[in-house]
Amino acid sequence: MQNRKFLAIVSLLVFALVLSASCALAAEKVLKIGVLFPLTGPCATAGQRCVAAVETAAEVINNKHPELDVPLAKQEGILKGTKIQLVVADTQGKPDVAKSEAERLVNQEGVYTIIGSYNSSASKPASAVTERSKKIFMCGCSSSAALTDRGFNYFFRLAPTDKTESHEFVEYIGWLNKNQKAGIKTIGLIYENTEFGKHAADEGKAAAKAAGFEVVVDVPFNPGATNLNSEVQTLKAKNPDAVFGACLGGDYTLWVRTMKQMNWLPKVALNYCTGYQDPKIAQQLAADGNFFMGGTGYSPEIGAKYMKKVAAVEKIYTKKVGVPFDSDSIQEAVALFILAQAIEKAGTLDVEKVADVLRTTTFDSPLSLGGKVAFGPGGQNMKATSIITQLHDGKYMPVYPTSYAEIKATVPMTPWDKR
Amino acid sequence: MSTFVQVMLDGLLAGMLYALVAAGLSLIWGVMDVINFAHGEFLMVAMYLSYWLGFLAHVDPIVSWVASGAFVFILGALTYRFIVSRCIGKAAMAPLLATFGLSMFLKNFCLNRFSPNFRILQTTVLEGKKIILGDIVIGLPQLVTGLFSLAILFALYFLMKKTRLGWAIQATAMDREAAELMGINTDRIYLLVFGLGGACVGIAGGLLTSYLAVHPEVGALFGLIAFLIVAMGGFGSIPGALAAAILIGLVEALAGFYIAPVFKYVAVFAMYLAVIMIRPKGLFGW
Numbered sequence: 002m003q004n005r006k007f008l009a010i011v012s013l014l015v016f017a018l019v020l021s022a023s024c025a026l027a028a029e030k031v032l033k034i035g036v037l038f039p040l041t042g043p044c045a046t047a048g049q050r051c052v053a054a055v056e057t058a059a060e061v062i063n064n065k066h067p068e069l070d071v072p073l074a075k076q077e078g079i080l081k082g083t084k085i086q087l088v089v090a091d092t093q094g095k096p097d098v099a100k101s102e103a104e105r106l107v108n109q110e111g112v113y114t115i116i117g118s119y120n121s122s123a124s125k126p127a128s129a130v131t132e133r134s135k136k137i138f139m140c141g142c143s144s145s146a147a148l149t150d151r152g153f154n155y156f157f158r159l160a161p162t163d164k165t166e167s168h169e170f171v172e173y174i175g176w177l178n179k180n181q182k183a184g185i186k187t188i189g190l191i192y193e194n195t196e197f198g199k200h201a202a203d204e205g206k207a208a209a210k211a212a213g214f215e216v217v218v219d220v221p222f223n224p225g226a227t228n229l230n231s232e233v234q235t236l237k238a239k240n241p242d243a244v245f246g247a248c249l250g251g252d253y254t255l256w257v258r259t260m261k262q263m264n265w266l267p268k269v270a271l272n273y274c275t276g277y278q279d280p281k282i283a284q285q286l287a288a289d290g291n292f293f294m295g296g297t298g299y300s301p302e303i304g305a306k307y308m309k310k311v312a313a314v315e316k317i318y319t320k321k322v323g324v325p326f327d328s329d330s331i332q333e334a335v336a337l338f339i340l341a342q343a344i345e346k347a348g349t350l351d352v353e354k355v356a357d358v359l360r361t362t363t364f365d366s367p368l369s370l371g372g373k374v375a376f377g378p379g380g381q382n383m384k385a386t387s388i389i390t391q392l393h394d395g396k397y398m399p400v401y402p403t404s405y406a407e408i409k410a411t412v413p414m415t416p417w418d419k420r
Numbered sequence: 421m422s423t424f425v426q427v428m429l430d431g432l433l434a435g436m437l438y439a440l441v442a443a444g445l446s447l448i449w450g451v452m453d454v455i456n457f458a459h460g461e462f463l464m465v466a467m468y469l470s471y472w473l474g475f476l477a478h479v480d481p482i483v484s485w486v487a488s489g490a491f492v493f494i495l496g497a498l499t500y501r502f503i504v505s506r507c508i509g510k511a512a513m514a515p516l517l518a519t520f521g522l523s524m525f526l527k528n529f530c531l532n533r534f535s536p537n538f539r540i541l542q543t544t545v546l547e548g549k550k551i552i553l554g555d556i557v558i559g560l561p562q563l564v565t566g567l568f569s570l571a572i573l574f575a576l577y578f579l580m581k582k583t584r585l586g587w588a589i590q591a592t593a594m595d596r597e598a599a600e601l602m603g604i605n606t607d608r609i610y611l612l613v614f615g616l617g618g619a620c621v622g623i624a625g626g627l628l629t630s631y632l633a634v635h636p637e638v639g640a641l642f643g644l645i646a647f648l649i650v651a652m653g654g655f656g657s658i659p660g661a662l663a664a665a666i667l668i669g670l671v672e673a674l675a676g677f678y679i680a681p682v683f684k685y686v687a688v689f690a691m692y693l694a695v696i697m698i699r700p701k702g703l704f705g706w
Binding site for chain 1: 426677
């Protein structure tokens with residue numbers, strides 16, 4: 002009899018405990034954030050890394066991480082306990098899918114914000130959906146300058162644009178001509194025939210012409226081609242001194258290897274945010290990838306010297322994907338950190354107030370090169386910085402601006418048969 | 421002049437590779453009147469097998485093409501036995517939709533298992549080797565792949581024209597019921613044809629790994645071009661597939677260089693439309 006009473010009391014206690022726990026869970030405040038990237042298709046590698054970067058930021062924000070020296074790491078959640086819940090969706094790298102998925106995230110999932118979408122061509126329609134719905138779109142790494150020329154009120158982009166990089170490229174070529182007697186007079190462009198590639202090429206051509214260089218060849222190609230023989234043959238026939246490249250993922254490896262097959266190299270090859278920045282591709286290309294250059298916002302080498310607080314956060318990220326942050330993925334983590342800081346500063350989830358904070362505040366951002374983020378007209382991060390690196394045995398070595406330079410760049414690139 | 425020769429050579433070598441990829445599809449389509457939508461994914465699977473053999477066991481693609489061919493032969497035979505054979509005689513679209521499902525499965529399986537990363541085999545026997553004749557450069561991996569393709573196509577042609585098995589395949593393609601009345605086990609012929617089709621694309625995939633990066637999307641455009649070649653060359657015709665593939669390779673290279681690189685697929689598809697309008701059964705169709 003006594004046993005039965007004891008059992009009944011214990012059961013009641015357990016029931017009460019479960020009930021209170023479930024009430025506590027139900028009371029936990031959650032903020033849904035849409036995470037829209039290409040998870041399948043030709044850009045899936047980059048897209049999956051971008052998602053992992055946002056997840057890393059969410060993990061840091063949602064839980065106490067006293068060991069990390071980044072904003073919001075030492076508290077749990079934002080607005081006194083609101084946790085961030087990510088709703089992940091796939092664009093497949095296609096603008097139409099990006100638009101319909103953005104509509105689903107906004108209308109059905111009821112997300113507060115969307116972070117995305119890697120491909121400029123996908124970010125463009127997806128952010129049009131959020132703009133119409135008066136929701137914030139945080140864009141980490143889509144680089145088409147046109148995105149921030151639309152006059153949108155709720156669009157904020159972290160990465161430098163192709164325009165910024167193009168000017169940096171021609172400035173660097175001028176510096177090479179002056180200081181390393183590179184003798185670069187002509188420029189060629191090879192780019193995928195997409196929103197990203199076309200805008201990058203337009204900016205590249207404009208910057209080159211403005212700086213007095215002759216653009217001798219302009220080679221767009223269809224992404225995912227079976228070969229790039231005619232493309233490289235066209236470059237080879239015109240033999241430009243420098244080439245600006247905007248080739249993503251597999252196309253970048255195909256471009257590099259086709260140049261090797263055709264035994265041709267320009268003096269300098271400068272790449273926009275492309276396959277060049279992917280550490281896995283650099284590793285796969287091994288020595289073939291050496292001496293190519295490009296704009297870089299982050300690499301472990303740069304981080305070790307100029308962004309020391311990244312390393313501890315990077316450990317969480319590396320556990321998820323097996324590689325360190327790259328220039329693109331780190332911007333997506335920054336996107337969530339900045340949004341969370343803006344909400345925290347606004348003290349409310351009111352979109353207008355949060356957007357206002359985003360427009361008017363200079364944020365601390367240890368994960369950004371330069372350490373600050375401040376948005377200007379159109380939502381472009383005015384503090385966005387990238388430096389030019391040259392790949393040496395899988396390491397991205399800073400070569401320009403001179404204040405960052407670690408090595409003297411190998412110019413002209415070492416010919417294939419002398420490697 | 422040397423540029424013209426170089427462009428022609430590039431086109432010729434690309435065409436020879438396309439021919440091997442398309443030959444298997446041509447065989448399946450021609451004999452069974454079944455469209456194997458997973459053909460491009462068979463190529464991708466073969467490339468992954470060759471890559472992993474090279475990466476883990478240091479087997480060079482110059483050798484591992486045998487394993488890739490054999491593996492995709494088995495994959496093709498299993499596809500027939502467990503998927504296609506259940507669709508034959510049902511709605512006309514059934515085999516097409518079933519193989520489309522298989523293609524999605526294979527692509528997403530590889531995406532899930534091997535990640536979307538681009539994988540390149542370094543330090544292969546042919547890696548970086550080339551023949552230089554004045555201004556003309558011929559990559560040895562491309563040349564060897566092209567020559568292999570030709571050899572295998574000739575072997576396939578010989579099999580079809582000079583062996584009892586080939587005659588049985590042709591008889592089955594012409595009239596399945598009559599072939600059965602003559603004592604041919606048409607079900608086994610179908611199984612073999614699907615396997616042989618798989619083996620051709622498997623060998624192509626095995627060799628391709630020596631110079632092309634492997635990733636889950638790699639088969640997509642190859643698959644599309646293979647469909648074009650089969651329709652243009654004539655269903656079931658090996659010489660037709662070879663002629664159409666070389667024509668496509670040359671048009672792609674010449675249009676890409678002399679008109680604009682971005683125009684190369686426009687030219688290829690325009691040529692396809694022209695051929696189909698003039699000769700709907702394809703160049704060598706019967």
